[in-house]
Amino acid sequence: MSEVILVVDDDKANLMLAQKILGGTYRIAAANSGAVAFKYLEKNKPDLILLDINMPEMSGFEAMEKLKMDERYSSIPVVFLTADKSVETETKCFQVGAVDFVGKPFVPDILISRVKRTLELEKYRSNLEDIVKDQTKQLEERSKRISEIQNHVIVGMANLIESRDGSTGKHVKNTQIYVRMIVNELKRLGYFSESLDDEYMENICKAAPLHDIGKIKVPDSILQKPGRLTEEEFMEMKRHTEYSIDIIKDIIGDVEDEKYVKIASDIALYHHERWDGTGYPKGLAAEQIPLCARIMAVADVFDALYEERCYKSPIRPAGKVLEILEKGKSTQFDPIIVDVFVSLEQDLKELLGE
Numbered sequence: 243m244s245e246v247i248l249v250v251d252d253d254k255a256n257l258m259l260a261q262k263i264l265g266g267t268y269r270i271a272a273a274n275s276g277a278v279a280f281k282y283l284e285k286n287k288p289d290l291i292l293l294d295i296n297m298p299e300m301s302g303f304e305a306m307e308k309l310k311m312d313e314r315y316s317s318i319p320v321v322f323l324t325a326d327k328s329v330e331t332e333t334k335c336f337q338v339g340a341v342d343f344v345g346k347p348f349v350p351d352i353l354i355s356r357v358k359r360t361l362e363l364e365k366y367r368s369n370l371e372d373i374v375k376d377q378t379k380q381l382e383e384r385s386k387r388i389s390e391i392q393n394h395v396i397v398g399m400a401n402l403i404e405s406r407d408g409s410t411g412k413h414v415k416n417t418q419i420y421v422r423m424i425v426n427e428l429k430r431l432g433y434f435s436e437s438l439d440d441e442y443m444e445n446i447c448k449a450a451p452l453h454d455i456g457k458i459k460v461p462d463s464i465l466q467k468p469g470r471l472t473e474e475e476f477m478e479m480k481r482h483t484e485y486s487i488d489i490i491k492d493i494i495g496d497v498e499d500e501k502y503v504k505i506a507s508d509i510a511l512y513h514h515e516r517w518d519g520t521g522y523p524k525g526l527a528a529e530q531i532p533l534c535a536r537i538m539a540v541a542d543v544f545d546a547l548y549e550e551r552c553y554k555s556p557i558r559p560a561g562k563v564l565e566i567l568e569k570g571k572s573t574q575f576d577p578i579i580v581d582v583f584v585s586l587e588q589d590l591k592e593l594l595g596e
């Protein structure tokens with residue numbers, strides 16, 4: 243089907259002439275004012291608009307401004323029609339976004355050539371845009387897939403480390419769920435709104451499984467020791483927080499975005515810090531401890547107490563563990579985060595099948 247050209251000109255003779263010159267090749271829609279043209283555009287999308295500049299009520303330039311401001315029409319190519327062939331007018335035509343302009347009175351061959359060339363260029367532009375869109379989509383899908391694979395590998399690694407730790411095999415998954423519950427509720431209640439944007443929230447949840455990644459460097463003899471650790475062994479165990487920094491840098495440093503790497507590192511390094519400053523490895527206190535690590539600390543300790551480990555029995559039900567967390571408010575934990583987690587007791591019970 244041939245292309246549709248909307249010709250806008252207040253001079254009826256020009257409309258008829260355009261119809262006569264172009265009508266054999268294209269379908270022509272005629273409008274004798276800007277208002278009529280916009281009425282036509284409400285229901286139709288022409289391939290090209292030929293727009294007269296000097297019209298009463300709405301000039302061609304005014305119509306052009308309106309076209310460019312409306313995303314329904316802004317991509318339609320516009321060629322101005324003008325008897326004024328001054329440099330100023332020509333310059334203004336291009337400044338306002340016309341693809342070309344044609345002098346009046348029309349010279350049939352010139353009008354046909356200009357229209358043909360503009361439509362061809364538009365077709366190429368649109369094809370190119372489709373190709374770019376298509377390739378961008380493919381690239382995005384590929385990078386999403388790579389990121390998914392990488393996440394699986396990370397979670398797999400975290401699970402492997404966990405299995406050495408003598409825990410039940412659910413710690414990585416559970417703590418990630420608790421972290422998500424906490425951040426969603428903090429967001430809902432408006433806490434830490436300066437930090438908790440969508441990206442930060444997603445990054446915390448994605449990075450949570452990496453919190454104990456540094457344990458990969460801690461010997462089995464310490465990780466799996468059923469009894470109490472000696473002072474020296476405990477010192478080594480504590481180092482898992484610092485070991486994690488290089489590991490995170492190695493496995494995701496070059497492939498993930500900076501903000502995610504920073505959050506993953508902060509979680510891993512600071513999740514054993516305490517609100518009162520007596521934690522490790524740095525002894526940071528209160529808000530000095532990054533928010534993501536304060537959230538992780540609550541999720542981590544809840545799961546550690548609730549689940550069975552090789553060196554301890556589980557504490558049940560969840561309410562009992564939450565009572566212990568409450569006792570750690572403002573000493574071990576950020577009080578707001580504990581309050582929010584405690585308020586989710588009913589959800590926790592359902593999740594844990596209690």
Ligand SMILES: [Fe+2]
Nearest residue numbers: 453454513514
């Ligand atoms: Fe840890």
